[in-house]
Amino acid sequence: MENRVLRGPNPAYTNKNGFIQGFTEREQVDNIQRAVDNHRAAMLVFHYRKREIPDFETMKAQAEETNLLTTAKENLEALRKDHIEDLDRLYRFHTYEYQQEIQDRRRVVDDNYLADADPSIKSLVEKLVTGPHKDADAEARWQNDYENLRYSHLKQVVHMEKRIQDLERQQEIEKKLREQMFPQDVADFKKKTQEIQQRVARFLVANDAEKERYLNAFNWAYRQTAPLQELYKQDERFKSDILAIIVSGQATDPRRNATR
Template sequence: MIPQMQAPSVTTRIPNPLYYGTNAFLPADYGDPATLDRKNLKSLDAATDILHNALHYVNHKQRDVPDFEDMKAELEKPDETESLKAEISSIKQVFYKDMERFYDVKAVEYKKETEERYKSATPMVTCSRTAIANDEIKDFPLVTEWSDQAERIRYNHLKKVLPLQYEYRRRRDDEVRRQQAQQRKFPETIQEFDTKPRDYQLRIAMWLLADTEARREKYMSQYNWAWMQCTPLLEVFKKDKAFAARIQSMVIEQVNENLSLVFLGHFAQQHTPHVVEKKPQTF
């Protein structure tokens, strides 16, 4: 006697009134998998990337909201070249930490995804090793995805730091030009004279010790000095005997040093042994 199969019990429930008058077998608004074409899949991939990036920023790039004291200090800090340099350095440190955190997160995701693919059963397990490698490269472009996200982070960093670097270079060049102009300026007092470089002091000393006005005019034309700028120090030179003696000593010391160098060069040239090149004998 063959036992009869009992029909399974069916539990019925009242449908949600929200769906009255609708066809339950039609695709949903987001699209049925069978009806998704390449364009829709591409848009879904883009939306997924946007979601992943947003989650990455929320979970791994949190920034503490500054309090009022910090914001006040930020607004009142001096607008100087050194402060701008410190700001650029701070932005770079934040970028380095963001990139380090980004690669750590992606390494964890890659490890998890690799373990899940290893444990899952797919038709690729029956393929050859070459086919498996090709399918993984085709289906899981991890390197491309990571590279795009990393380049996005790098782009945002450069968009923020490059204008600051350009401004820093401009300010630094302006400061160098101002310093050079200040150094080329003819001093009006002894204190300003002491701040000049040694070679510039010698130029001024030679001008002060010039015995004729024509020679002074020559120096002024050569170094772009104006007579009104040179007059105050010339008056100090005429009245202050100690300063005048110092100028004379400086010039004499430089002249003696130059003569010593000339003498040593001439002496070395005279006493250097000459090597006579021996010509090969011909037979």
């Protein structure tokens, strides 16, 4: 990175309005300068940060979206793409602004006056037009524009990332609750993890006292278990599958207790 040594202001100008706008005190900013700054900010928004408003159907679809996590991730990705576009617009605005400033700077130089002016005056004007500090004010504005845009973007990113983390955490909790719920049919049973299938299988072959312990241990309601218990009694194929799971579990780990 280029090392730049910034020269401080001459103490003789302390408390005087002899500095560029970017380094003046707030109370030194007059209404004209404030109006110029506000107009510039408005032009930046109107011409370079405008956004197309979604149509009604699009907004309605977004409001009715049920997969909140997917929507949140899509919104975050869209926000990042928008930020890249905003930066591109900002840089184009700065380019246009700089070109206008160069032209204005050249227009204010009176060549006829300089032709007969003292050499020191000519040198001073030349420094103001082409010197190393000629763009200091513009650079301060550009940096301020970028920092404001970046801050606004990161503030939204942090909010969205927290939203995604909260949704992922909630989704994981709901997933665990669904996994632990007693299956209602064969299809639901087959979706369960091997551990849950073993647990349900042992429940189905248990006696009434053991079933009561399962109900208390895993917060199952008896009415939730009724459909699968009835299926176990009537469907010989399902019953065979359950017994096979029991045998498989015993062969894998004979130390499993009855309520695991």
